[in-house]
Amino acid sequence: xxxxxxxxxxxxxxxxxxxxxxxxxxxxxxxxxxxxxxxxxxxxxxxxxxxxxxxxxxxxxxxxxxxxxxxxxxxxxxxxxxxxxxxxxxxxxxxxxxxxxxxxxxxxxxxxxxxxxxxxxxxxxxxxxxxxxxxxxxxxxxxxxxxxxxxxxxxxxxxxxxxxxxxxxxxxxxxxxxxxxxxxxxxxxxxxxxxxxxxxxxxxxxxxxxxxxxxxxxxxxxxxxxxxxxxxxxxxxxxxxxxxxxxxxxxxxxxxxxxxxxxxxxxxxxxxxxxxxxxxxxxxxxxxxxxxxxxxxxxxxxxxxxxxxx
Numbered sequence: 001x002x003x004x005x006x007x008x009x010x011x012x013x014x015x016x017x018x019x020x021x022x023x024x025x026x027x028x029x030x031x032x033x034x035x036x037x038x039x040x041x042x043x044x045x046x047x048x049x050x051x052x053x054x055x056x057x058x059x060x061x062x063x064x065x066x067x068x069x070x071x072x073x074x075x076x077x078x079x080x081x082x083x084x085x086x087x088x089x090x091x092x093x094x095x096x097x098x099x100x101x102x103x104x105x106x107x108x109x110x111x112x113x114x115x116x117x118x119x120x121x122x123x124x125x126x127x128x129x130x131x132x133x134x135x136x137x138x139x140x141x142x143x144x145x146x147x148x149x150x151x152x153x154x155x156x157x158x159x160x161x162x163x164x165x166x167x168x169x170x171x172x173x174x175x176x177x178x179x180x181x182x183x184x185x186x187x188x189x190x191x192x193x194x195x196x197x198x199x200x201x202x203x204x205x206x207x208x209x210x211x212x213x214x215x216x217x218x219x220x221x222x223x224x225x226x227x228x229x230x231x232x233x234x235x236x237x238x239x240x241x242x243x244x245x246x247x248x249x250x251x252x253x254x255x256x257x258x259x260x261x262x263x264x265x266x267x268x269x270x271x272x273x274x275x276x277x278x279x280x281x282x283x284x285x286x287x288x289x290x291x292x293x294x295x296x297x298x299x300x301x302x303x304x305x306x307x308x309x310x
Contacts, residue, residue, distance in 0.1 A: 017055045023065040029072025031079060040082050045106045073232050074102050087114045092235030184212040185253055186290040206248045212241040221260045262293040
């Protein structure tokens, strides 16, 4: 008895060049979806890609998957929208402005409207906590902050106390004012120590520099050099230990922290040793090191607590 054909395994034909199930490689992230989902919004970029007759014009990766050179992590929200034309985001979603750019690229005007910052009756930004990334505030957001009343500044600043140096004459925060908090930089390094204590050329090989601390503070200090792919939905006021830097030079990380007004307040390191080969005396030393940084402006207030820990 012959079995019925499985529609999900239908092969492409001349009239229908695309299979029912399509694999996508978006920025290195693999997605599997149905063809009707990709063409559910007429006029969109995906609709144009997967309704054309010339399939060979579409880019593919080494495994034959259709390739799109965009943010692979944010594409999941694009694909969710394509399924039912609804937008559902996590609470305190920090990538709203980036997702709006992706929606513009994929030519989804209704999704762009949903992601646009809401305006109040006074033509100022609303109370939406996810209107923009902390490091990518729009000019309109800066204008809204400049309209804040002077009474919102610290009481000590209004009275000419210690906080006065952190504010300008208009009552807004000056350029040196930054939020306080700890940032910890960690890395695993390794080097090989051979016969006669000669180190090889890969001394202090650093695979990845990790960043721990408050999400908003880490973004403020490292900006676009911060890789958030392992924890993309972390709210701004929560803490994370899953961020890492896009470069592997410790001195570059220290320079950015110094430019942001941070000083190192503590550090620690551990190490292990193992033989590289059974036939040689070469040894591989592996270490894990952490450096703790704190804003220099608040360093004096922190010293009594540090002395108690010693």
